[in-house]
Amino acid sequence: MTFNVLISDPLSEEGILPLRLADNVKVVIETGLSEEDLEERITEFDALLVRSGTQVTRSIINKGKNLKIIGRAGVGVDNIDLNAATEHGIIVVNAPNGNTNSAAEHTMAMLMALSRNIPQAYLSLKEHRWDRKKFVGVELRDKTLGIVGLGRIGTEVATRAKGQRMNIIAYDPFFTKEKADKMGIGYGTFEEVIQQADFITVHTPLLKETRHLIDAKAFGRMKDGVFIVNCARGGIIDEDALYEAIVSGKVAGAALDVFEEEPFMDHKLLELPEVVATPHLGASTVEAQEIVAVDVCKDVLRHLNGESVINPVNLPSLPKDIMKKVEPYFYLAEKLGAFLIDLVSEVAEEINVSFAGELYDIEVAPITRNTIKGILKRHLGMHVNDVNALYLAEKKEIVVNEQKTPQAKGFTNLITVEIKTKSQIRKVAGTLLNGLGPRIVHVDNYRVDVRPEGHMVVIEHIDQPGVIGRMGSLLGKHDINIATMQVDRSDRGGKAIMILTIDRHLDEAALNELLQLDEIKDVVAIDL
Numbered sequence: 125m126t127f128n129v130l131i132s133d134p135l136s137e138e139g140i141l142p143l144r145l146a147d148n149v150k151v152v153i154e155t156g157l158s159e160e161d162l163e164e165r166i167t168e169f170d171a172l173l174v175r176s177g178t179q180v181t182r183s184i185i186n187k188g189k190n191l192k193i194i195g196r197a198g199v200g201v202d203n204i205d206l207n208a209a210t211e212h213g214i215i216v217v218n219a220p221n222g223n224t225n226s227a228a229e230h231t232m233a234m235l236m237a238l239s240r241n242i243p244q245a246y247l248s249l250k251e252h253r254w255d256r257k258k259f260v261g262v263e264l265r266d267k268t269l270g271i272v273g274l275g276r277i278g279t280e281v282a283t284r285a286k287g288q289r290m291n292i293i294a295y296d297p298f299f300t301k302e303k304a305d306k307m308g309i310g311y312g313t314f315e316e317v318i319q320q321a322d323f324i325t326v327h328t329p330l331l332k333e334t335r336h337l338i339d340a341k342a343f344g345r346m347k348d349g350v351f352i353v354n355c356a357r358g359g360i361i362d363e364d365a366l367y368e369a370i371v372s373g374k375v376a377g378a379a380l381d382v383f384e385e386e387p388f389m390d391h392k393l394l395e396l397p398e399v400v401a402t403p404h405l406g407a408s409t410v411e412a413q414e415i416v417a418v419d420v421c422k423d424v425l426r427h428l429n430g431e432s433v434i435n436p437v438n439l440p441s442l443p444k445d446i447m448k449k450v451e452p453y454f455y456l457a458e459k460l461g462a463f464l465i466d467l468v469s470e471v472a473e474e475i476n477v478s479f480a481g482e483l484y485d486i487e488v489a490p491i492t493r494n495t496i497k498g499i500l501k502r503h504l505g506m507h508v509n510d511v512n513a514l515y516l517a518e519k520k521e522i523v524v525n526e527q528k529t530p531q532a533k534g535f536t537n538l539i540t541v542e543i544k545t546k547s548q549i550r551k552v553a554g555t556l557l558n559g560l561g562p563r564i565v566h567v568d569n570y571r572v573d574v575r576p577e578g579h580m581v582v583i584e585h586i587d588q589p590g591v592i593g594r595m596g597s598l599l600g601k602h603d604i605n606i607a608t609m610q611v612d613r614s615d616r617g618g619k620a621i622m623i624l625t626i627d628r629h630l631d632e633a634a635l636n637e638l639l640q641l642d643e644i645k646d647v648v649a650i651d652l
């Protein structure tokens with residue numbers, strides 16, 4: 125099978141080599157497409173790769189009937205409708221590490237350009253003026269740099285600004301006084317940071333919570349003559365408020381790499397001599413572009429080839445060593461879910477997934493997602509996947525619970541799936557037998573040993589002599605060969621269960637005839 129990959133923003137040619145070298149991938153590069161063009165083009169593609177230039181809207185995603193993955197060659201994913209992608213089961217991946225250094229270096233360049241009026245002085249000189257008085261700057265040394273958002277880039281900026289002998293004070297919801305002491309920088313609340321800083325630089329993502337984080341009220345609390353740097357995202361700073369704060373003299377100057385609307389040709393902030401700006405160049409270095417493109421292309425390839433990705437955005441990411449431990453359980457988990465929902469054949473209201481034995485100590489959320497996927501696929505079809513399984517369960521108002529216990533009833537690992545419906549509670553348990561693969565080991569309270577694969581029949585009956593024989597001849601009459609059989613009972617003469625694996629699907633006629641036998645209470649055909 126050949127996968128079609130569309131690249132809709134300029135990406136480093138060296139970076140996309142992994143895709144070009146793959147023999148099952150066809151790469152198409154079409155940049156500068158309008159939303160309408162992209163809606164039309166996207167239908168034939170399995171993967172879409174973008175930088176910040178393409179807005180991947182809900183309507184584009186809706187049209188991507190073959191779309192499996194969206195790759196963002198960079199960090200910020202605010203140009204991708206993540207909810208729409210998740211709902212459609214489309215995984216979004218980014219390249220969070222490749223441009224950290226470049227963005228931090230650009231921030232420092234902007235900070236210095238701002239403090240020493242370098243762009244303004246250069247322009248003046250180009251206009252044949254030798255004006256030294258006009259461009260007197262301020263030193264960075266001993267000034268306080270307030271960093272809002274101390275993630276990858278914020279931290280790198282802190283390290284570099286220390287080299288400029290600045291005092292650093294930072295705020296981040298995940299930053300503590302202890303971490304600050306270790307890094308040799310100051311810790312403050314958001315309020316403290318904006319009140320104490322001579323220069324403020326923001327390095328948060330653009331989220332609902334960070335939109336206009338720096339607004340007129342925030343400017344009001346800052347020192348007079350403060351300088352502002354934004355190399356993160358337009359929208360974190362309210363541009364109208366910034367304009368007013370510069371005009372009023374509250375803010376001495378601003379260095380901006382990013383804007384609320386991009387791209388643009390005219391911007392009122394650029395009319396102010398106190399503003400220095402670049403057109404979103406933070407990540408625009410040869411090195412960063414190559415790394416982010418390689419990273420994202422590799423993840424796209426992994427996903428198209430059915431492997432787990434390294435940098436998922438709409439799925440929790442797991443370190444490689446943990447993924448190695450959980451991945452072998454995915455098949456078993458999905459099959460347990462599919463088996464049980466067929467057995468129940470009613471709408472699930474609650475699904476409880478329990479993990480025992482060696483699973484007690486590992487991250488099991490991806491295994492749960494596979495169980496839910498197995499359950500929902502039966503009714504919602506093939507578009508259910510790891511990405512949208514939990515979203516779809518929530519949308520169907522199905523409660524999903526995950527539990528863990530160290531005791532595994534004699535197994536080294538055990539996954540138990542329980543489904544509650546309006547009228548019944550049923551459960552199935554399975555294990556991964558070392559060297560022998562997955563097995564179903566309990567159905568309700570019965571003990572069995574069945575491979576979760578192929579055509580199966582679950583028969584609930586009364587434990588009486590002759591049942592097995594009658595059932596066997598009936599299937600024989602229908603030319604249905606029994607491959608394996610497992611039987612267990614509650615007590616002698618009581619309820620019993622029989623699980624058969626057969627060589628073909630149990631058709632309606634054979635099923636109905638089985639139900640005619642007095643001792644047989646229920647028959648369910650399951651195809652895994």
Ligand SMILES: NC(=O)C1=CN([C@@H]2O[C@H](COP(=O)(O)OP(=O)(O)OC[C@H]3O[C@@H](n4cnc5c(N)ncnc54)[C@H](O)[C@@H]3O)[C@@H](O)[C@H]2O)C=CC1
Pocket residue numbers: 198199200201220223224227272273274275276277278295296297298327328329330333334337355356357381382404405406407408
């Ligand atoms: N100008 C450019 O070309 C580039 C811009 N960026 C932008 O920079 C942003 C940051 O990138 P990274 O440092 O790699 O991301 P990151 O995820 O490592 O760091 C973001 C930090 O912001 C913090 N944060 C979230 N909400 C906050 C709030 N309300 N107040 C304070 N801190 C908050 C988070 O806790 C996190 O530590 C990206 O989201 C992207 O938008 C990234 C690369 C290049």
Ligand SMILES: O=C(O)CCC(=O)C(=O)O
Pocket residue numbers: 175176177197198199200201223404406407408
């Ligand atoms: O793609 C780019 O050049 C922008 C990089 C960026 O803004 C990001 O990685 O968030």
